[in-house]
Amino acid sequence: MSTIPDYTPKSNEAEWHITYRCDLACPNCNRLCFLPPTTPDMTLDDAREFNRQARELNWFPKIVILGGEPTLHGNLFAFIEVANELSPGRVEVWSNGYRDAAKQQLARVREEGRAKVCEETIKADGCMVLPQADFFLAPKDFGVINHRPGHNHAAIGCGVSVDAGGYAICSIGGAIDSVLDLKLRTKQLKDLFDPEFAHRQTCSLCDVCGRELGITSHHIAKSQVMHGSLMSPTWQAAVKRIEQRKKEGDGS
Numbered sequence: 001m002s003t004i005p006d007y008t009p010k011s012n013e014a015e016w017h018i019t020y021r022c023d024l025a026c027p028n029c030n031r032l033c034f035l036p037p038t039t040p041d042m043t044l045d046d047a048r049e050f051n052r053q054a055r056e057l058n059w060f061p062k063i064v065i066l067g068g069e070p071t072l073h074g075n076l077f078a079f080i081e082v083a084n085e086l087s088p089g090r091v092e093v094w095s096n097g098y099r100d101a102a103k104q105q106l107a108r109v110r111e112e113g114r115a116k117v118c119e120e121t122i123k124a125d126g127c128m129v130l131p132q133a134d135f136f137l138a139p140k141d142f143g144v145i146n147h148r149p150g151h152n153h154a155a156i157g158c159g160v161s162v163d164a165g166g167y168a169i170c171s172i173g174g175a176i177d178s179v180l181d182l183k184l185r186t187k188q189l190k191d192l193f194d195p196e197f198a199h200r201q202t203c204s205l206c207d208v209c210g211r212e213l214g215i216t217s218h219h220i221a222k223s224q225v226m227h228g229s230l231m232s233p234t235w236q237a238a239v240k241r242i243e244q245r246k247k248e249g250d251g252s
């Protein structure tokens, strides 16, 4: 009998990151949207493929459409319709509601009533520093292994991560995988419900994500602040690599 913990999704929720672009750049953004996106926007075909695989699994989760800033994606309203095809009446939009264009689109979402607007994600005053500041402290950088999943994991409460790169069990797993280029996401939704895959992917993500690791003087000593966020060496290297690639792409 297997003795591994059961990390398969229990929350009955899926988070569609339709874009990792954002008009804000909040320090400690747990989708790292202060960086240039390393995963492209989702297409409507990506969303339909998610629906197809979810139906095969007889799984009809609540769907959260977010980003990044979802109102920057030109197809927000079409995504809402595709989400309603799988989970009618159980669709939410999480937006920062900051730009005028975002406010207008959210007004339309409220008026049409095809999705609920989450009021808690609205950042009327713009960028803010999120209180959880330990995301980018990779436990493995401090010799910590077997760091257990916590807050954002779909076995505990949040949704699975869906983006153009595939699926991850932790809601921020897609962003982590994308920025650190770990190739942990799967294109097969059923993998997330396989206990061995779930355990392996979770452990690999939690080895590099410090959520709930805590900030100690030891952690601070080995870290540096980048983009207003405290980062351990694993994250520093990834940010430098992404910024270098962007510089080369810009030809500057």
Ligand code: SF4
Residues within 6 Å of the ligand: 022, 023, 024, 025, 026, 029, 030, 031, 032, 033, 034, 067, 068, 069, 096, 123, 127, 128
């Ligand atoms: S508004 Fe949200 S997605 Fe955008 S940078 Fe801030 S926390 Fe991240």
Ligand code: SF4
Residues within 6 Å of the ligand: 148, 149, 150, 151, 152, 153, 170, 171, 172, 173, 176, 202, 205, 206, 209, 210, 211
């Ligand atoms: S990857 Fe981070 S946020 Fe996700 S379950 Fe692991 S420690 Fe928690």
